[in-house]
Amino acid sequence: MKKIEVLGPGCNNCMRLEKNTREAVAMAGVDADITKVTDYAQIMAYGIMSTPGLVIDGKVVSYGRVPSAGDIAVWLSE
Amino acid sequence: MTTLAIRRAQLPFWPTVVLAVIAWLIAWFITLPLANWIAYDLLGLEQGSQLGDAVAFFLYDVPKVLLLLGGIVTAVSFLRSYVSPERVRRTLAGRGVLPGTLAAAGFGTVTPFCSCSAVPLFIGFVEAGVPLGVTFAFLIASPMVNEIAIVLLWGLFGPGVALLYMAAGLTVAVVAGLVIGRLHLERYVGAYVWAIHSTGGQAVEIKLTLEDRVRDAWTSTRALVWKVLPFVLIGIGIGAVIHGFVPTELVVSIGGSGNPLAVPALVILGVPLYSNAAGTIPIIEVLIAKGLPMGSALAFMMAITALSLPEMVILRRVMKPQLIAVFVGVVAAGILFVGYLFNALYA
Numbered sequence: 001m002k003k004i005e006v007l008g009p010g011c012n013n014c015m016r017l018e019k020n021t022r023e024a025v026a027m028a029g030v031d032a033d034i035t036k037v038t039d040y041a042q043i044m045a046y047g048i049m050s051t052p053g054l055v056i057d058g059k060v061v062s063y064g065r066v067p068s069a070g071d072i073a074v075w076l077s078e
Numbered sequence: 079m080t081t082l083a084i085r086r087a088q089l090p091f092w093p094t095v096v097l098a099v100i101a102w103l104i105a106w107f108i109t110l111p112l113a114n115w116i117a118y119d120l121l122g123l124e125q126g127s128q129l130g131d132a133v134a135f136f137l138y139d140v141p142k143v144l145l146l147l148g149g150i151v152t153a154v155s156f157l158r159s160y161v162s163p164e165r166v167r168r169t170l171a172g173r174g175v176l177p178g179t180l181a182a183a184g185f186g187t188v189t190p191f192c193s194c195s196a197v198p199l200f201i202g203f204v205e206a207g208v209p210l211g212v213t214f215a216f217l218i219a220s221p222m223v224n225e226i227a228i229v230l231l232w233g234l235f236g237p238g239v240a241l242l243y244m245a246a247g248l249t250v251a252v253v254a255g256l257v258i259g260r261l262h263l264e265r266y267v268g269a270y271v272w273a274i275h276s277t278g279g280q281a282v283e284i285k286l287t288l289e290d291r292v293r294d295a296w297t298s299t300r301a302l303v304w305k306v307l308p309f310v311l312i313g314i315g316i317g318a319v320i321h322g323f324v325p326t327e328l329v330v331s332i333g334g335s336g337n338p339l340a341v342p343a344l345v346i347l348g349v350p351l352y353s354n355a356a357g358t359i360p361i362i363e364v365l366i367a368k369g370l371p372m373g374s375a376l377a378f379m380m381a382i383t384a385l386s387l388p389e390m391v392i393l394r395r396v397m398k399p400q401l402i403a404v405f406v407g408v409v410a411a412g413i414l415f416v417g418y419l420f421n422a423l424y425a
Binding site for chain 2: 061
C-alpha cells in the first residue's frame with residue numbers, strides 16, 4: 001500500500017495536483033492512501049518551499065510544479 | 079502495467095511546438111486588420127467616433143494582449159524552470175548583507191513564485207539564516223519586477239520603458255530590503271517561525287527533461303491565462319472606454335506633472351487594487367497615450383503589483399502587523415520616489 005502525501009496549503013495548483021494524483025492512482029491500479037498536508041511546518045520538514053509538493057512513501061518526487069497524471073502513474077509503478 | 083501503457087497519448091512534441099509558433103505569428107499579424115474590419119466595415123461604426131474607436135480598440139486589444147500573455151508566459155515559465163527558490167536559498171544563506179540583498183532582488187525577478195509559496199518561502203529563507211532584509215528584497219522584487227510586465231511593456235512602449243521599470247523595481251526592492259534589514263525587526267516575525275526546522279535546505283534536486291519543461295510551461299500558461307482572463311477583459315474594457323470617451327485634457331490635468339498629488343493618489347489607489355500585471359497594462363497603455371506621465375504610470379503599476387492585499391493577508395500568518403506595516407510603508411515610499419523621479423526625468 002503506497003503512502004502518498006500532497007503538500008500544499010490549498011491553492012489551485014495544490015488542488016490540481018491532488019486531482020492528477022487520484023487519476024494516476026486509478027491509472028496505475030495500485031493501492032494508495034492519499035493525504036493532504038496543509039500545515040506549513042510539516043511541508044517544510046521535507047525541505048521544500050515551493051508548493052505544491054508530492055511525496056510517495058516518504059520520498060519527495062516533485063515540488064514547485066504540477067506533474068501530469070501520466071507522470072505520477074509512472075512514479076507509482078516504479 | 080507497463081510504462082508505455084500508462085503514458086497517455088500525448089501530441090507529438092516538436093511538430094506541435096512548430097505549429098503553435100506559426101499559429102501564433104499568424105494570429106498576431108491578423109488582429110489589427112481584423113478588428114478594424116469588424117468594427118468599421120462589418121458593424122458599420124464610424125472611424126473617429128467615440129463608440130467606433132472604443133469598439134475597434136477592444137476587438138484589437140483583447141486578442142493582442144492574450145497572444146502576448148500566452149507567448150510570454152510560456153517562454154518565461156520555461157526559462158524559470160531552471161531556477162528554483164530552493165536553489166536560491168542555498169545561494170543566499172550565509173552571504174553578507176549587501177551582496178545578499180542585491181542577489182536576492184535579482185533572483186526575485188527570475189524565480190517562479192506562487193502566492194501560496196510566500197509563507198514557506200519566507201520561513202525557509204529566514205530560518206536558513208538569510209537575513210530578514212535580504213528576504214524582503216526577494217519578496218518585493220518577485221511580484222513587482224514581473225517578467226510579464228516587462229515583456230508587455232517592451233512590446234508596447236519599447237525597451238527603454240521596460241528596462242526603466244526593471245531598474246526602478248530592483249532599486250526599490252534593494253533599498254527597501256536594506257532599510258528593513260537595518261531596522262532589525264526580527265522580533266516582529268511570528269515566534270513559531272524560528273522554531274521550524276526544514277531539513278537544512280537540502281531538498282532533492284529533481285531532474286527535468288526539456289520536454290518536461292516545455293509541457294510544464296504550456297500547462298502553467300493555460301492555467302494562468304484562464305485565471306487572468308477576467309482581469310484582462312475588465313482592464314481592456316476600461317482601457318477601451320478611456321480610449322474612446324475620456325479626453326486627453328482630462329487625463330493630463332488630473333494625472334499630469336502639473337498636479338503634485340497625482341503620484342501619491344495613484345500609489346494609494348494601487349494598494350488595494352488586486353490585479354496582476356497583465357490586467358493593468360491595457361489601462362496603463364491607454365492612459366499614457368492620453369498623456370499620463372511615465373513616472374505616474376510606473377508608480378501606479380508598481381503599487382498594484384508589489385503591494386497586493388491578498389499577499390499581505392497570507393503573510394499575516396508569519397508576520398506581526400507591525401512588520402507588514404513597515405514593509406508596506408517602505409515600499410510605498412520607494413514607489414513614490416520613483417514616480418516623482420521619472421516624472422521629472424521624462425517631463
